[in-house]
Amino acid sequence: MRISELSRTTGVPVATVKYYLREGLLPPGLQTSATQATYGEHHVERLRLIRALVEVGGLSIAAVRDVLGCLDDEGHTLHRALGAAHGALPPHADQGVDSTPARELVDALGWRVHDSAPALRQLARAMSALEAVGMPLDRLETYAQAAHAVAEADVATVPGASRAEAVRNAVVGTVLYEPVLLALRRLAQEDVSARWFGAG
């Protein structure tokens, strides 16, 4: 298909498609003349993925490029692809954050987590913010159990899926299921609050 049809099919403006081509997020089409190229189903899928990562995942173009790189690098195991994706994703907590309280929590849980995991600093920063405003940290164990349950669903490979599908499922799911989890938490809060305190 021509670039105009690629744009119509995906709802992404032609100028934006050209921008993604220039930025290398989208592989070039097959050149059919000096000024025209043709695009295939792979381009449609990749465009939809870029839009979802940008619009729903809230990623920058640089972060999208890094995440797509994790999917495209066939040399990565699933474990390494997931680690590379975590490194590419915001929020980027300062190197200066002391991750000790998070490390201690993770060790107490018996989780196998490398010291270089960016999420350790993200967690330590959030814990320190809670302490600074005098919020109790008593929910951490409940949170950790819930997080582990969803992580098992995230990393579970569908039987018969290829390596590429398994990596895509884990890496893309890490980004796109975050807003699902946060929205469900707020809806559940409303349910709990309605039951305990009355919907009024």
Next chain:
Amino acid sequence: MRISELSRTTGVPVATVKYYLREGLLPPGLQTSATQATYGEHHVERLRLIRALVEVGGLSIAAVRDVLGCLDDEGHTLHRALGAAHGALPPHADQGVDSTPARELVDALGWRVHDSAPALRQLARAMSALEAVGMPLDRLETYAQAAHAVAEADVATVPGASRAEAVRNAVVGTVLYEPVLLALRRLAQEDVSARWFGAG
């Protein structure tokens, strides 16, 4: 204390403190002369809360004002304060999003959620993004159970806490525990992946 000491105690620059005073996020101090005012412990706590909401919660000044308004309005029940806070918080999903798939999921779960809940549109938007990129929606039930478990911890009132403390605990916790949940999920993903696929 003077504004300079308030600044030193909280680590917030004097210019920023003055900005929050002008924006009405921080109540005025007690005027001691035409050019000086004195501030108390309440100002220290409020400043720390504002910084945590901005820096860790990622809220805009407008959203912080709305969230603080929910805490300060003594007329709200906990249920209404939580609903008002949800309305004030990002992400603000388009009114145009069809929330039907999210409504159906919530109904299937038996949750008591009002049609006007912004999180319904947030959830529907995220579900639609997952479908657009061909990601399976088979994790939703696991996610819903985990979300409900953390929501119960979020809304639980500490025995003996005042209404103001209970509201603060629920509203501030809604914002500040989000990064905790997301960081724990990534750490748990690393643990699950290390166990199942080897840390390499």
